[in-house]
Each structure stands twice: as C-alpha cells, then as structure tokens.
Amino acid sequence: MSLRDEFIQGRGCPVIDSHGHLGPFRGIYLPEAAVESMIAGMDRAGVESIILSPHNALEGDTREGNREMLDAVRRYPGRIYGYCTLNPQFPNDLDEEMAACLGQPGVVGIKIHPSMHGVPVGDPRYRPVWERANRDRLMVLSHTWGESGGCGHKDLRPIAEQYPDVRLLLGHSCYGAYPGAIALAAEFPNVYLELTAAAHAYGLIEWMCRDAGSHKVLFGTDYPWFDHAVYIGFVVFAHVDEADMRNILYDNARRLLDEQVARTQS
Amino acid sequence: MTIFDCDAAYGRGTQALPAEIETAADLARELEYFHIDKALVCHRDAALRDFELGNQRLPELDAYPSLHPVLTMAPTCCREMCSAEEFIQRMRAQNIRAVRAFPAQHCYLLDRLSCGDLLDLFVACSIPLLVPLNQFPGQWQGVYQLMRDFPDLTLVVTESGCWGQDRYFRPLMKRYERFHITTSRLETAGQWQDLVQAVGPEHLLFGSALPFNNPGGYVMMLARCAIDDEAKESIAHGNLERLLREVTW
Numbered sequence: 313m314s315l316r317d318e319f320i321q322g323r324g325c326p327v328i329d330s331h332g333h334l335g336p337f338r339g340i341y342l343p344e345a346a347v348e349s350m351i352a353g354m355d356r357a358g359v360e361s362i363i364l365s366p367h368n369a370l371e372g373d374t375r376e377g378n379r380e381m382l383d384a385v386r387r388y389p390g391r392i393y394g395y396c397t398l399n400p401q402f403p404n405d406l407d408e409e410m411a412a413c414l415g416q417p418g419v420v421g422i423k424i425h426p427s428m429h430g431v432p433v434g435d436p437r438y439r440p441v442w443e444r445a446n447r448d449r450l451m452v453l454s455h456t457w458g459e460s461g462g463c464g465h466k467d468l469r470p471i472a473e474q475y476p477d478v479r480l481l482l483g484h485s486c487y488g489a490y491p492g493a494i495a496l497a498a499e500f501p502n503v504y505l506e507l508t509a510a511a512h513a514y515g516l517i518e519w520m521c522r523d524a525g526s527h528k529v530l531f532g533t534d535y536p537w538f539d540h541a542v543y544i545g546f547v548v549f550a551h552v553d554e555a556d557m558r559n560i561l562y563d564n565a566r567r568l569l570d571e572q573v574a575r576t577q578s
Numbered sequence: 579m580t581i582f583d584c585d586a587a588y589g590r591g592t593q594a595l596p597a598e599i600e601t602a603a604d605l606a607r608e609l610e611y612f613h614i615d616k617a618l619v620c621h622r623d624a625a626l627r628d629f630e631l632g633n634q635r636l637p638e639l640d641a642y643p644s645l646h647p648v649l650t651m652a653p654t655c656c657r658e659m660c661s662a663e664e665f666i667q668r669m670r671a672q673n674i675r676a677v678r679a680f681p682a683q684h685c686y687l688l689d690r691l692s693c694g695d696l697l698d699l700f701v702a703c704s705i706p707l708l709v710p711l712n713q714f715p716g717q718w719q720g721v722y723q724l725m726r727d728f729p730d731l732t733l734v735v736t737e738s739g740c741w742g743q744d745r746y747f748r749p750l751m752k753r754y755e756r757f758h759i760t761t762s763r764l765e766t767a768g769q770w771q772d773l774v775q776a777v778g779p780e781h782l783l784f785g786s787a788l789p790f791n792n793p794g795g796y797v798m799m800l801a802r803c804a805i806d807d808e809a810k811e812s813i814a815h816g817n818l819e820r821l822l823r824e825v826t827w
Contacts (some may be wrong), residue, residue, distance in 0.1 A: 343768035515597020542795035551792020
C-alpha cells in the first residue's frame with residue numbers, strides 16, 4: 313500500500329511539525345488554539361511532535377510568551393519542543409531570554425519574526441542572536457516572505473554566508489519568491505525550506521525536491537493555523553517518491569531535533 | 579468515495595505556475611491522480627483573456643467524460659455577449675449547468691444594475707454561479723450585498739481564504755440556503771468539523787482551484803476530518819450533484 317493510501321486510512325508514517333504556535337492571535341477564530349486542543353489535534357492527525365513559539369511571544373510580551381513555551385514543553389515532553397522567541401525591538405532582553413530558554417530541555421532553537429518585529433534580519437540588533445546560534449549550531453526559524461523587505465531571500469543570503477553553522481529554516485520558504493528561496497537552500501548546506509503557507513501551491517513541493525533536494529524541505533503548518541491533515545495531503549499527493557515524502561514529514565526534522573536534543577543533554 | 583470538484587481549470591497564463599495544466603488531457607490525468615472522479619471546468623482564457631474566448635475552448639472537454647464545462651458570463655450592456663435569454667438557451671443546448679464570473683478581472687459589478695437580467699434568470703432556473711472571493715469589490719461586503727439583492731441565488735464563493743474567514747461566511751450560511759463556499763484554501767485547523775457542527779455540511783462543496791492549489795490536501799481532509807461519512811459524502815459530491823440536478827433551464 314502506498315504511503316498516501318496509508319495516510320488516507322489513518323496510519324502513515326510519523327510526522328514532525330517544525331513550525332507551530334500556541335494560543336490566541338489578534339482575535340482571529342482558531343478552533344484549536346489551546347495547548348490541550350493542539351495535542352488532541354496532533355493525536356488525530358498522527359503528528360508525533362511539534363516545535364512551537366507561542367503567539368504571545370511574537371505579538372505580545374516576548375518574555376511572557378517564552379514562559380508559555382517553557383510551560384508547554386515541560387507539560388508535554390517529546391510532543392512539544394520549543395523555540396526561544398527573540399525580539400530585537402528590546403535588545404536588552406535578548407541575553408536574558410537566551411539565558412532563560414536556550415539549554416533548557418526541549419528548547420531546540422530560536423524563532424525570529426523580522427517583519428512583525430520591524431527589524432530586518434541584517435540589522436545589527438540581530439547580531440547577538442546570529443552569533444549565539446552560529447556558536448551553538450542552533451536551529452533558527454525565521455519568518456521569511458518574498459524577495460526582500462527585511463526577511464526575503466535577498467536579506468537571508470548574507471546571513472547564510474556569514475553564519476554557516478546556523479541551521480537556518482526559511483519559514484514559509486520566502487512565500488511567493490520561491491525561485492530565490494529554493495536557490496538559497498540548494499546552495500547553502502545550512503539552509504532549509506519550510507512549507508507553511510506555501511505548500512498549497514500545486515507543483516511547489518516537486519520543484520523544491522527537484523532543485524534543492526527533499527533533504528532540505530521541512531514539514532510545517534503554523535499549527536493551530538493550518539490543519540495537519542491538509543498539509544500531510546499536500547505532501548503525500550505531491551509527485552515525488554515516498555523516500556522524499558518521509559524526508560519532508562519526519563526524517564529531516566528528526567535529524568535536526570536529535571542534534572539539538574543531544575546538545576542540550578551534553 | 580466519489581469526489582466531484584466544482585472548481586478546476588486548464589490552460590496557461592503569462593505568469594508561470596510551479597506546475598502547469600495546459601490541456602484538457604493534462605487535467606483529466608491529474609484529477610485521476612488526485613482521486614477526483616469528475617470536475618466542473620473552465621479554460622483559464624475565460625478569466626485572463628476574454629470570457630468568450632474561454633467559452634469557445636470548452637468543446638475540447640468533449641473527449642473527457644470526467645470534465646464538465648462551465649460557461650463564463652459577462653454583463654450584456656456592451657453587446658459583446660448575447661442576451662440573457664440566449665445565454666440560458668446556449669447553456670441548455672450544450673447541457674451546461676453552472677456559470678463562472680470574474681467581475682473584478684472583467685471590470686463590472688455583479689449587481690442588479692449591471693447583471694440583473696442574467697442573475698434573475700439564474701435564480702429562476704436555479705443555475706449555480708461560481709465566483710472567486712477576490713472578484714468581489716470589498717470581498718465579503720460585495721458577497722453580502724449580492725445575497726441581499728438576490729437571496730435565492732445559488733452562489734458558490736470559491737477560494738474564500740485560508741484562515742479567519744468563518745465570521746464572514748457563517749452568517750451567510752445561516753441566512754441564505756443557497757449560499758456556498760468551496761474547500762479550496764479552507765485549511766484552518768479543526769475548521770471543517772467545527773463548521774459542520776455549527777451549520778451542517780450543506781453549504782460546503784469540494785473545490786480545489788486546480789491548477790493553483792494542490793488538491794491532495796483537500797482530498798486528505800475529506801478522508802481524515804472528524805465528521806461523519808454522510809457529511810463527507812455531501813461535501814465530496816452530494817451537494818454539488820443536488821445543485822446541478824435542480825437546474826431547470
């Protein structure tokens with residue numbers, strides 16, 4: 313039986329979501345925004361683990377949001393991993409937040425949102441973040457969108473060049489500017505494409521696998537924004553072979569997670 | 579489970595897509611790959627170039643039993659289109675049971691003043707009208723105005739947005755029996771089951787918006803979402819088949 317048919321019947325392979333959130337956001341109706349609902353939804357879809365940053369860390373008080381992240385990680389070990397969110401609008405918080413979060417069990421990387429926080433990735437205020445991530449070989453999930461404007465592929469290229477040990481995850485794969493994002497992932501061993509919001513485009517996953525390789529593509533959903541079943545469907549109905557699907561759905565994220573977990577345990 | 583897609587197209591535009599579906603044969607083959615049994619189809623020329631150029635391509639579908647043609651309308655005011663009555667006669671002659679409209683792209687308002695002659699006949703004949711959300715000025719405000727003016731219109735809003743739209747479309751579903759949306763970009767976590775619990779499955783039609791969207795996500799959602807099999811059958815094909823049966827040209 314094909315992997316696609318296995319998923320249709322409710323089985324399939326394990327799945328790791330590398331781009332999640334938690335909690336309400338700007339009053340938008342999200343039926344599964346509470347952490348308990350998220351775990352139930354993950355159980356329903358067969359998602360083993362998610363790596364998340366709470367909405368509160370992005371849009372509200374980053375420090376409070378990071379505490380929500382730490383609480384969720386402690387309550388659901390192995391199901392929920394966390395990104396330490398860093399907002400360079402408050403540069404004095406950066407060291408304190410990194411000290412409080414990075415190295416904690418289950419905290420596996422950093423989340424930045426250059427457009428929401430109004431600070432381009434190349435701004436000097438981000439330098440301590442990149443330097444720490446490069447030193448510790450951390451995953452950094454950056455919101456990316458378009459060609460430029462602070463978090464497009466043209467903005468990320470110098471970061472990928474300058475910090476080769478950062479595991480740089482292009483959240484949304486520079487939505488709408490896919491040729492540049494795919495070229496970046498193909499060129500730099502430390503750059504990964506992430507599927508949130510982008511995966512619906514017919515033929516895009518095939519293009520990513522062909523030009524960057526499926527080992528550079530990560531499953532992500534912005535959950536509780538997008539439904540895991542829909543996104544799993546985008547992957548397993550793509551015209552790629554099953555080894556590629558397994559890379560995207562699980563193996564790539566597992567490899568990155570294991571590296572980070574081993575680092576925190578050591 | 580039979581899947582009947584109400585929103586598929588073929589043909590190339592000037593902007594390259596990640597993958598193209600250029601011909602009717604390509605479309606028929608891809609629908610089969612995605613486990614979709616049949617589809618309502620238009621040629622992209624109808625939106626991108628000229629409604630009539632697109633309509634004239636529809637005989638290309640004749641060789642493919644899974645592909646069912648949809649005519650694209652325009653207002654009758656500029657006399658580049660036939661009269662409303664002749665348009666309905668053409669639909670009957672070609673056994674076409676649904677119409678598409680692209681008012682923003684084609685520079686007109688889908689309202690009583692501009693299109694009342696056609697819309698009154700669509701209501702009288704129960705003909706479904708499919709319109710992408712982004713083709714309404716003011717988006718949902720435009721949809722609300724159209725439904726206020728034509729409360730018995732069989733309207734199908736396609737590509738209604740990937741999150742945060744429930745507070746716009748649920749009041750329409752509760753108020754207007756013949757208002758529908760499609761599954762394309764209906765991707766919010768838990769949304770399908772939440773929607774079905776709140777208003778039932780009758781207002782939701784399977785629509786992929788292929789070649790813009792990968793239909794596999796919506797096919798998987800049909801298989802895996804936590805709603806009963808009867809509701810899934812309604813969404814997958816039953817609701818659309820009922821609407822098409824109700825057409826009385």
